[in-house]
Structures are given as C-alpha cells and as structure tokens.
Amino acid sequence: MGFLGFTLSVQSAFAANGLFPKMPAATNVYVVDCHKDSRDARMTAWALQGMVNQSSAEVYIADQEHHWEQLKSSGKPFEQLHELSGANAGLRALFQKYQGRVKKMFIYDPEKDWTWYLALMSAAQQNGIPVTESIRNDLTSEFGWKGAVEDFQNKWTDRNEAYDWALLNLMPGCSKQVVFALNSGRLLPLVDYVVASKGFVFWLDFKTDKAEVKKIFQTKGYRVGTSLMGYGSGGDEANALANQYGIGYVVSDLYANGSFWSSFPDKTYTQSPGRVIAVEPGKIYAHIMWSDGDNIQFDQGSLYYFWHDPARGTIPVATALSPTLQ
Secondary structure: OOOOOOOOOEEEEOOOOOOOOOOOEEEEEEEEOOOOOOHHHHHHHHHHHHHHHOOOEEEEEOOOHHHHHHHHHHOOOEEEOOOOOOOOHHHHHHHHHHHHHOOEEEEOOOOOHHHHHHHHHHHHHOOEEEEOHHHHHHHHHHHOOOOEEEEOOOOOOOHHHHHHHHHHHOHHHOEEEEEEEOOOOOOOOOHHHHHHHOEEEEOOOOOOOHHHHHHHHOOEOEOEOEEEEEOOOOHHHHHHHHHOOOOEEEEOOOOOOHHHHOOOOOOEEEEOOOOOOOOOOOOOOOOOEEEOOOEHHHHHOHHHHHHHOHHHOOOOOEEEOOHHHO
8 A cells, every 4th residue: 555755776576465445446547636725624534535445546636745746656647626616626626526425424523523433434435525514515516516414513422432333333343454533633644544444443532431442442353464554642552552453553653644655556665685795804893774664654745855855965864664564
C-alpha cells in the first residue's frame, strides 16, 4: 500500500499478499485540491473519496504540495476536477461529480466526537458520507441532492454507549484486517482508507478507557496479521495493548490517499549489493542513517522532504522505509 517518494537502487520481488485491504485499480484518476477547504469539509471530502474508491481507486485528493509530485511519479493518467468558486470548493467539486453515488448523509456533532466515528463507519457501509448540519444544508441546497438523511447528533449520551452500539450494529460489517484509532481533533487524511477498507474506527484513551478498547480488540476475527492504523492517545500504550491481541501497530494517521495507493500491486524491495571500499589508515568512517521505519506518514511526508531538500548535500545517507509500504 504505497509508493517510494524517491529513487532507490533496488531489486523487486513478489510480496506477501493479504495484510491490508486492497482497492480495485482505476485506469484514470480524478484529482481535487481541498487544501483551502474548512476542516469539516476536508474530513467529508476524504470520506467521499474512500466511498468512491471502494469500487475503483479513481479519486485522489491533493491536500499538500508533495501529493502532486507523488501522483505524477505513480504514472497514473489523471485529470483535475474543475475548481469551483466560493467556500469549500474542493468538497463541492468532488460532490458535484459523485453526488449520484451518495445514497445517504449521516449528520454528526463536531462537539461529540463519537458521533463522527459512528457516522463515518455507517457511511462506509451504506454508500454515504458524514456531514455537519451546515455542510448537509450547503450541499443539498446547491446541488438539489435528495437522498436519505440520518441524524446522529443526539443518538448516544457518551462515547462508551456509542461504541457499545457500534460493536453490536457496525462491527459485523467491518473489515477484520484493519482497525483504526484516530483523533478527530486533528486533520486526518487517513479517513479515505478507513472508509474504503470499512475498518472499525474509534478514539479512546488507551489508559482511562482501556476496558472499552479491549472490547474492540477482543472482537472475533481480529488476529495475528490485523493492523491497528492511525495513532493512539499514547504511542507506547496503544502498541502494548494492541500487541496483547496479536494486532500490529502502524503509525499512519496523517498518511494521505491510502485508498489510492492500496490499489497498486504489492511489491517487495530489496537493496542491491553494496560496494567494498578500501580502508585508509587514520581515516574515520561514518554510517549516517535517517529512520522512522515504522511510520508510513513520516515516509510519505518528512522523509520525502528531507530527500528533496538542497541542504541534504551529497553525503550518502541510508534510509529505512516501513515495510508496510510494500
């Protein structure tokens, strides 16, 4: 699920399959730029991207500058959707093209984060999108959309009640290959892959809400090979708790366009043989390495920028990449 953001001298071989949900590849890709949209609009746009990409990975959201270059490097033909004027132009352009596929809207309350997560999972399973009340009003009035609407704003009194309901009513339709912990207080480009994969998604404190987290991880079907994606309330706590259930931890909440990158064939990369250098007496040799090899969002973002920064110079630098990207 991924790309190599810079050129490596590598040899390729077939990779093991089945660790992550894969989306069907598309011949052509439609791109929309959402970086000027509001936070809530961008979250809905990523959800709509994931819904479309469930059947064909044809939507790519360029939310940051490096997303454009990475798309071009993929070799996929693409077309940018016509930019609309006014607020939330990216979401509106995407909705204008795909409104016929949206069968339902789920209204959430931004002040009650659990309503967002349950709206997101429900939308993933019912060809819908999660929306705030104001975004629902804007989209329906501009485009005349007349699908079903379900209001989640006051359906549960707290997050534990909400997740208990979700375990009973939504978990049966969720993928058992992945489970997601995402903080809705941040912008979360991984949302598209949450929807595309139909994974269970939550935000709970891995210390104070440990009992509820355990209920989720104890779900039948989660096993060795299942991945916890996103980022927990505390990295070490999330890793320690997930590992008790054989669930691996992949830091990835800021990883963008996962539903698009997952449509590419799996491939394992191995490094080419190095070369022996003659050791000179009295000379000091150093091995310099950049690494955050368990973190695919770091690979996609920070490491990519490091390699493109002119200040990097010409000194050879080893770089570890998360094997998840294969």
